[in-house]
Amino acid sequence: MKVLMINGSPNEKGCTYTALSEVAGQLNQQGVETQIYHIGSGAIAGCINCGKCAKTGYCIFNEDGVNECIDLLSQADGLVVGSPVYYAAPTGQICAFLDRLFFLKSHKYAYKPAAAIVNCRRGGASAAYDRLNKYFTISSMPVVPSQYWNSTHGFTPEQIRKDGEGMQTMRTLGRNMAWMLKCFDLAKDQVPLPEKEERISTHFIMD
Numbered sequence: 001m002k003v004l005m006i007n008g009s010p011n012e013k014g015c016t017y018t019a020l021s022e023v024a025g026q027l028n029q030q031g032v033e034t035q036i037y038h039i040g041s042g043a044i045a046g047c048i049n050c051g052k053c054a055k056t057g058y059c060i061f062n063e064d065g066v067n068e069c070i071d072l073l074s075q076a077d078g079l080v081v082g083s084p085v086y087y088a089a090p091t092g093q094i095c096a097f098l099d100r101l102f103f104l105k106s107h108k109y110a111y112k113p114a115a116a117i118v119n120c121r122r123g124g125a126s127a128a129y130d131r132l133n134k135y136f137t138i139s140s141m142p143v144v145p146s147q148y149w150n151s152t153h154g155f156t157p158e159q160i161r162k163d164g165e166g167m168q169t170m171r172t173l174g175r176n177m178a179w180m181l182k183c184f185d186l187a188k189d190q191v192p193l194p195e196k197e198e199r200i201s202t203h204f205i206m207d
Helices: 015-029 066-075 092-102 125-137 157-161 164-187
Strands: 002-007 033-038 078-084 114-120 151-153
Touching: 002 015, 002 066, 002 092, 015 033, 015 078, 015 114, 015 151, 015 157, 015 164, 033 066, 066 092, 078 092, 078 125, 078 164, 092 125, 114 125, 114 164, 125 151, 151 157, 151 164, 157 164
Parallel strands: 002 033, 002 078, 078 114, 114 151
Antiparallel strands: none
């Protein structure tokens, strides 16, 4: 089993990486492989709703790692997304990245356990955490719980490590995700996936 972990911070080895690594440590102890993918510090284009990915399965923009992550997540068993909190929200880069990762492609990731983690100096964690979880709940991805909302607090990796409750929340998340992955693996040949209805899209302005 393998979990893809997307680091949405422009700082590759900063606070978000520190929190993700704490989750990864517990997954690894439970025999689950992890890969931390850093989205980088460069510009990431937003989705332009061209619809081309519905035919090809990939985004028309190739300048960043979105298409690589489409393959990585399709092959992975679970997902963890991490972001620092900027103005009570995830970074603009990770939101643009995830918009294109999920738009018209979320069926590829259905029933893969997922979780979001955020780090902030002081406030805005809950709003950012909520924003990231919406990618999962619209994609039939079970959200992995922990003992508290998945946030850590601090301005440097050293400060993050002193956040005892935050670090414990990350460790609990890692153990819970490993448990859920193992449960799903055991059930895959015994319990069929839920029946899917044909999608109904209701528009609020009717002709």
